[in-house]
Amino acid sequence: MRSRIVVLISGGGTNLQAIIDASKQDNYGGDIVAVVSNKADVYGLTRAQDAEIPTSVLSHKDFDSREEYDSALITEINNYQPDLIVLAGFMRILTAKFVQKFQGRLINIHPSLLPKYQGLHTHQRAIDAGDTEHGVSVHFVTEELDGGPVILQAKVPVFPEDTADELALRVHQQEHRIYPMVVNWCCTKRVTMVKESALFDGVILPVSGYASEE
Numbered sequence: 001m002r003s004r005i006v007v008l009i010s011g012g013g014t015n016l017q018a019i020i021d022a023s024k025q026d027n028y029g030g031d032i033v034a035v036v037s038n039k040a041d042v043y044g045l046t047r048a049q050d051a052e053i054p055t056s057v058l059s060h061k062d063f064d065s066r067e068e069y070d071s072a073l074i075t076e077i078n079n080y081q082p083d084l085i086v087l088a089g090f091m092r093i094l095t096a097k098f099v100q101k102f103q104g105r106l107i108n109i110h111p112s113l114l115p116k117y118q119g120l121h122t123h124q125r126a127i128d129a130g131d132t133e134h135g136v137s138v139h140f141v142t143e144e145l146d147g148g149p150v151i152l153q154a155k156v157p158v159f160p161e162d163t164a165d166e167l168a169l170r171v172h173q174q175e176h177r178i179y180p181m182v183v184n185w186c187c188t189k190r191v192t193m194v195k196e197s198a199l200f201d202g203v204i205l206p207v208s209g210y211a212s213e214e
Contacts (some may be wrong), residue, residue, distance in 0.1 A: 003030035003083035003187035008073075008090035009037045013044025014087040014172065015109060015179050020051045022180035029187030034080040036073070038092060054080075060092065070086060070098040077102075084186050088127055088179070096143045104193040106141040107186060109179050111171050113137060113208070117148035123164040123171065126208065134158050136175050137209065138182040140193045147189035150209035151191055155179045 154174035
């Protein structure tokens, strides 16, 4: 039986589209059963509707606190009984209650080679630091912002003449390649989280995730 996936978005949904496309394959491990957005007018919702995936909008502006919003979001997600919750450009800092509720079933993609450059403006920060390589990480979500165990990373070169936008485009290409792959691994239980570690086929992954060069 294929796993049930709920995807949370706040924007255009390019990673969502990559997962939608991958899930059409017969051997894929999961199906997206709902897409939930905290913003009503984003193209990611159109992508989901075009793929005949149920959508809902839960605006954070309708709630007085982060805790109230996350409680409502938990209720909304539970309506779909997911096996996996995928953050795909969901621009909210999640409360401890939310993270604990879905611990081990909650993954995120972050545009840096974690633990480098947690937070925002990662591409410019990599350029400013003079890095020669940059990239993207898929990781389990814990209470520490962008601090959960890494499952997989993809690296891209940083060229001297790069702007942040040019570097972002290079990183996005890799995002669309590795995120559907990791989602599939989670759906088929090849990747699991035990305590504070990511495991692949039962083996603890290194800090930089699967296929580390270290």
